Amino acid sequence: MRTTDFDYFLPEECIAQRPAKPRDSSRLLVFNRDDDHVEHRIFHQLPDYLNANDVLVLNETRVIPARLKAQKIPGGGRAEVLLLHRLGDMTWEVMVGGGGLKPGKKLQIINGPQAQIREDLGGPRRVIVFSEAITPMLDRLGEMPLPPYIHTPLEENSEYQTTFARHPGSAAAPTAGLHFTPNTIAAIEDKGVRIAKITLHVGLDTFVPVREDDPNKHPIHSEWCHVPLDVVQAIKTAKEAGGKVVAAGTTTVRALETAAHTSSHQNIPEFEGPTSLYILPGFDFRVVDAMLTNFHLPRSTLLMMVSAFASKEQILQLYKMATIEGYRFYSFGDAMLIL
Template sequence: MKTSDFDYDLPEEYIAQTPVEPRHASRLLVLHRASGELEHKQFWQIGEYLRPGDLLVINRTRVIPARLYAHKETGGKVELLLLRRVDELRWEALVGGKRMLPGKKVKLEDGLTAVIEAELDGARRMIRFEEAVEGHLERLGHMPLPPYIHERLDDPERYQTVYSQTPGSAAAPTAGLHFTPELIAQLEQQGVAFAGVTLHVGLDTFQPVHEDDPREHQIHTEWCELGEETAAAIRKTKQSGGRVIAVGTTSVRTLESAARHAKADEIVSPFAGPTDLFILPGYTFRAVDVMITNFHLPRSTLLMLVSAFAGRERVLAAYEIAKQHGYRFFSFGDAMLLD
């Protein structure tokens, strides 16, 4: 297995710069894993492929305005992207600026200061603020849109799912951006149930795989939680013949992390903590039956995860057909249903 096996050509014009309105008007490419058949639909038609008794598992994380602008004591500009809260004062962050070494101090626009405590790998640093930074984010923070999006986002809520609840992510769980309250209500009337998990999206959203062999890539941990109520709903769904449908790769990683901690007679166990689960082709899925996901970056861990679920050659062939049909890629792009 090579990282280059997960590469594909994507001209920049295919990368969605703005979201469609309404959310459920995005397109949906349906890939039937058993036959390899493809169907072209709109996302609001997803109910055609769901059955009464199915369970949609959604990630209720909420993106924090994690991009902050600051100055060094010398006046030089610094950009901070908060990735993971370590304790009340300390965060892991991506730091943009020259010579940002341990001991360096920076000051935010309202005077809050922070010090670089440790140099981690690449541009990651451990930062300690003089007081909890959360109270400053609504005033000073900016929505951390991915670097491939160049258009201004006028409504920050458009980079949140309609069901987001728990702040903590550095990026949105983008498969969930296609859902509207109206579509959720329609699916519930159809007999489809919803259950929530939380995974706070962190560094690996911004990190491509650089190693030639993806098995040598060290995936950074992300905090996730699957509670007893959701675990019980999953067990009930499976026992009654329904399917567990993961909305997004973040829900997949949470579900499969909970499956790793399950007892022999259970599908998943309640779980809260960091996960370093890296899903590559050859992985055996224990909890997820169907996946809803967006189109992912070349050579990314997320494309590898989707390939593990539906087959690398089949997924890459579907991506080529999606390009031929003008589908929009990445965070604000269109969706796939892998059943």
């Protein structure tokens, strides 16, 4: 297995710059792994593929407006801080933009507190200490950290937030969840499908392509997640009734399979903590029966995960088909349901 096995050509015009309006008017490519059958639908038709004994699992993380503009002290040169992980009330792991940002350097956050760089973690990553807690100020000071391939500004921050987002902590949206509207969720519940919710805080490493020739040598990133007891019970009930566990997004897949692989028992346990689970072709899926996901970047760990759930050959063929059919790719793009 080589990283180049997960490469594909995508015309730039296929990269969605704006979300669909309404959210559930995005397209939905439905693929059945058993017979290779493909259907082209609209996202609001998702309930057609769910049954009363199924459980749909969503990630209710909330994206924080983590991009902060700053000035260097002294001198006033421009800098940028992108919050990644909160290490304490005033201490964060961040990515910085600007020259000369070494340990000891001070920054003035525009219209906010001062900060000092404590540690160089390599590359653009730093540990930074603010003069006061920054979290309560983020809605006023911060901007949403859009992926680098989206060049069109948001009309409002809620566009890059799921309608069910609750727990702040992500540097990127769980994009499969962006398609859901309250009406879609209500239609799913009307069919007797149980809605369950986990939390996984998405890091920016999710966008980093695999640069090693051998994907197994890629240093996989860690993300914090929580699979609560009520989700565990909902999954157990669905499995016992012959229903399927439908994971909305690769983040949900990662959280559920992390919990399952911490135990040797058949039942999934409750889990809370960091996960470094790396899902490549050949992975043993213990929980997830169906996956709802967007179309992912070439050579990305997310594309590799999807290629583990179906096959690499099937996924790349579907991506080629989606390109020809005019599907929109990446964070604001269309969705795929893999059964």
